[in-house]
Amino acid sequence: MTTSSQDWLTQSFLPIWLPNLAVLLGALLVALLVWQGNRSERWAVAWRRLRGDRLGQVAGAVAALFLVVGALETVVYPTDTGSRTVLQLLLSGIPQEKGYSAPLATNALSVSDPKPLLKRHLLGTDALGRDTLVQTLRATRSALWIGGLTSLVYIPLGVLLGILAAYYRGWVDDVVQYLYSTIAAVPEILMLVAILMVLGKGLGTMAIALGITGWVGMARLIRGEALRQMERPYVAAAKALGQSDWRILTRHLLPNVMHLIVIKFVLGFSGLVLAEAVLSYLGVGAPVGTPSWGAIIDASRSELSRDPLVWWNLAAASTALFLLVLSLNILGDALRRAFDPKSNS
């Protein structure tokens, strides 16, 4: 079950500990956030509200589970036969078959040669005989990295430009509007393919490409809302109090558009995972060998006309995608409610 992953996380010129470091830094960031949050009054209220929100807790647990699986697939560990991810090592007891087999079947799915399988597979196997559950779990990494990295590119870019345009108006607004109108005028897929052709395939470059095209919607949204907020007297009051532009931007405008950023991030996440599937279909997605839900869905698309029907690969990847998106949606909503000063405590 070796893979020739060529994406940036395992590229030969990068040290193999780089993804491990990224996971470590991510974990530290989460810990820092929780630690910081514990000291603030607003977070204390939010925690208390979350404790009473059963649905939000379940969604949080599911999202956390995906995060853990993604992290396990990211952390690499050197072995005699090349480096493997921790998840691969954990699941190495599951053997590879010769071809398709249905969930929990004892024989291969082959009319001419229904050989007995090495082991039963909970969700069956794919065309190459790889366990579908393992592939689906491993693909979590691609989804999280695409969603996460792209969000890291497009959210700061979109929010910053949108809020600056709304605050300063005048030529700043003109430049920002000109920029995003120009990008929006080019068909998105064409733009993505062009950028990926230049930068090369990989999860990292895909995140950059999606980020470059994706900030437009965010900037528009934030600009519109910030313009509306600018009309409200508390901005004038802040200025009349002698607060600097930067403080007004970060302390007054940003917190008041934060709910939109959270909603857009959560809803955008699913779109990004789907975009990865589309790009895989066009041949500019994740490199061959990188497990991704998009690639699984793409590969099983042509198998839908088969008899007997091979549905489990499609179902497994789609369900995983659906679960991640749904849990993020519910979690995002729960967080928004927990942090909203206007909801009842």
Next chain:
Amino acid sequence: MLSVRSLSIDFGAGAARTRAVKDISFSIAAGETLALVGESGSGKSVTGLALTRLLQEPPAVYSGGEILFEDRDVLKMSPAELRRLRGGKIAYVFQEPSTSLNPVFTVRSQIAEALSLHRPEVRDIDAEVARCLDLVGIVDPSKRMHDYPHQLSGGMQQRVMIAMALACHPQLLVADEPTTALDVTVQAQILDQMRVIKQQIKMAMLLITHNFGIIGGIADRVAVMFRGAIVEHGSTAEVLHNPQHPYTKALIGCIPQLGQRRRRLTTIDYSTLG
């Protein structure tokens, strides 16, 4: 302390350029209250905002005159100097208390922010915030300061705004229609409170209003603005009892009097005002 000399302010550019404030002059001494009275669009709010150069430029253009605060021209100050002036020396209270407070922060954190800007030497923030809220007549301030703006009534919100303005010990408070959005009983309470506070801390005030009815007890002098110009200027008693300009007479005539027989309220006939 503050002296405005032949200030003119325009809006727009080219053919659309209009003069909102025409060559006005007035001054406010330390501890004094000047009421700037006029109808909507007379330029009184623009004048108030201009004192610390708060008007958005463009469209606003300061086309002439000077604003001297402690013998320095506000119109020639650098952005950093203006920021120190705003809130620190000249503080504002606006008309809409419900939207003048940032909805996502508690009262405490908003007043604390004002303190950190202009009085960074204050150590015990909680005590100082409570003292400011107590000053404006908020009951149980150490508890109320953890409220969000939407949890307070309109009158309470306006008290918080005043507390925030006073927190930085300004020398001049510009109150732009501070009680217009409030009902009459709350309006009376707030005005009363403002008068008491003003005497306590010896602060000057510019009270901007369209309502002659509220200035009687609080203002030392009155300036009446009409179409961007000051048409009458004098002590409060003088202007109220012996108005000279026809517009002032008309404005005072609009105030309904208690105990008077029911009659139609006076309206202003602009064709006679020139």
